[in-house]
């Protein structure tokens with residue numbers, strides 16, 4: 001049963017509609033006072049928005065014992081394996097969402113957390129990189145979740161701040177990092193909660209299930225950072241970061257940027273080598289099938305990360321400055337058009353570049369497409385991202401990898417994006433740490449995106 005049906009006996013005369021259907025997922029809290037039961041829930045207020053509502057029922061004294069056990073059962077059904085009364089550190093980027101993040105927090109998010117009896121502690125980020133410092137100093141014993149009212153930039157900083165702690169691996173696995181979508185890029189919320197609605201994301205945090213998340217270490221020069229979402233070089237990074245001058249176009253700048261580059265057959269030469277774990281599309285499909293709910297899980301333990309001196313797991317493939325591991329195989333990069341490594345499926349709404357990703361299978365999904373393919377094939381591949389056929393396009397190479405090294409060649413001043421943020425246009429190396437991080441998701445196992453195998457329906 002997915003819903004709660006209740007009747008207003010006493011008030012029936014005043015309410016023509018006497019039955020309320022409330023999905024268990026929307027029940028935020030329920031309690032008994034001296035004389036009544038009070039149920040707080042998230043009521044749909046528009047197609048993409050919920051608002052806190054409540055309903056009360058009088059309870060006669062002799063029935064209080066029954067009511068108490070009924071309420072406990074209701075909360076069991078409403079929360080399932082999700083933790084109740086989460087302790088949440090909320091970070092607000094005051095510039096997120098063109099300056100609306102604070103307003104959206106007060107209007108859409110805080111009332112839902114309050115109704116669900118979550119403990120919250122709110123802090124505004126004051127400058128770039130502030131979230132790294134906050135997360136580094138966070139007393140992780142006091143919080144279950146760090147939730148950023150922002151785009152994807154703040155969660156990236158939070159993972160990296162936790163990664164700077166002396167006990168980084170422990171902190172990263174204990175504190176769930178989530179996003180309350182208030183930025184321009186809200187990929188994290190789309191993947192984990194299936195929405196960019198602030199109120200629906202808040203409800204998903206309340207009901208979210210702890211989910212181990214792979215993180216990748218990126219070494220460049222002497223720096224090591226963590227990536228939770230993606231690494232891009234080639235057309236995607238170029239369009240994402242290199243079209244700022246035509247921001248006035250709104251989201252059309254991406255379509256325009258892609259088309260111009262595809263028609264010019266732009267190539268982004270590089271040297272590339274990777275530790276390829278699964279290289280054929282049928283095998284990737286089978287791997288995905290085994291990883292989705294109701295099938296035996298691929299991940300049994302998410303802690304195969306022996307920590308090094310920094311508190312983060314030691315790097316089994318070493319750093320970019322060291323020798324390239326012998327088991328890395330060369331992937332031709334002289335005609336690279338798109339190098340895109342992803343840890344989540346959707347990079348934007350409708351942009352399901354990585355339909356075979358799983359949160360903690362220990363692999364990055366690597367997409368490579370040559371830049372010199374015919375214009376028609378290139379445009380078909382581009383359109384296939386939105387219509388869900390991208391994975392099967394013949395020009396799209398798709399691999400599961402556990403590490404890689406890439407060296408951009410040619411033009412200085414090109415673009416490399418890690419989780420959407422620009423890094424220097426220099427060689428770097430990446431290595432996946434299986435389930436090093438933790439987040440919350442609606443299903444506890446896979447992303448809110450169409451996969452390469454149809455999912456069984458979940459209750």
Ligand SMILES: Nc1ncnc2c1ncn2[C@@H]1O[C@H](COP(=O)(O)OP(=O)(O)OP(=O)(O)O)[C@@H](O)[C@H]1O
Pocket residue numbers: 093094095096097098125126127128129130131149150151152153154155157182183184185186
């Ligand atoms: N008070 C602040 N002043 C300046 N920069 C900030 C402040 N708070 C956060 N930032 C920076 O803003 C950047 C963007 O963060 P955010 O997570 O909102 O991602 P975004 O999707 O790029 O959002 P948007 O484009 O809406 O700003 C991050 O680099 C972060 O360090």
